[in-house]
Amino acid sequence: MASLVRQLQSKAAVATEIAAKHGSSYYKQLLENNKQYIQSEPTVQKCQELSKQLFYTRLASIPGRYEAFWKEVDYIKQRLLARNDLKLEEVGIAALFAGECYAWFCVGEIVGRGGTLTGYRV
Structure with missing residues (x-):
């Protein structure tokens, strides 16, 4: 477990170094490519x-x-x-979409009331 954490830390350090090295050049290139949208x-x-x-x-x-x-x-x-x-595939997709909408509504209500999905408060 400790070796896995060390590997993760070393990969994070490499990613941070790359972002620090190339972040400003990426930012400048992004602004240069989209300069037609920037107001003078x-x-x-x-x-x-x-x-x-x-x-x-x-x-x-x-x-x-x-x-x-x-x-x-x-x-x-x-x-x-x-x-x-209707084909069975179309009915299945519609039922899946309706179920997903209902689930998002329920999750939104739970979170909106300050609850958690697992029932435990942290």
């Missing part, structure tokens, strides 16, 4: 303008998303009306 004048007014543009762009996209949502609902309705033609 980073002022408060420019930031406020960009946030308003984002907000109103998102607001303008609501009708398109609304239509896409109702298309999906219509598709599901059609599939349910023709449920005799």
Whole structure:
């Protein structure tokens, strides 16, 4: 067990050394590759303008998303009306998805109330 911990520590030290050595060059390269997205004048007014543009762009996209949502609902309705033609694979995927959504809801409720999944508080 002690040798495993030492191996893990040495690998972590090597990874830290590599990150320290190449981190700044990666950062500079990332900024250079994406310089078209960087504002030349980073002022408060420019930031406020960009946030308003984002907000109103998102607001303008609501009708398109609304239509896409109702298309999906219509598709599901059609599939349910023709449920005799459904394959077992499609039913299984739908059941798995519903179960996963329900499980996430339950886990969210447990965590939101301050509980833990195992029942033990740390």
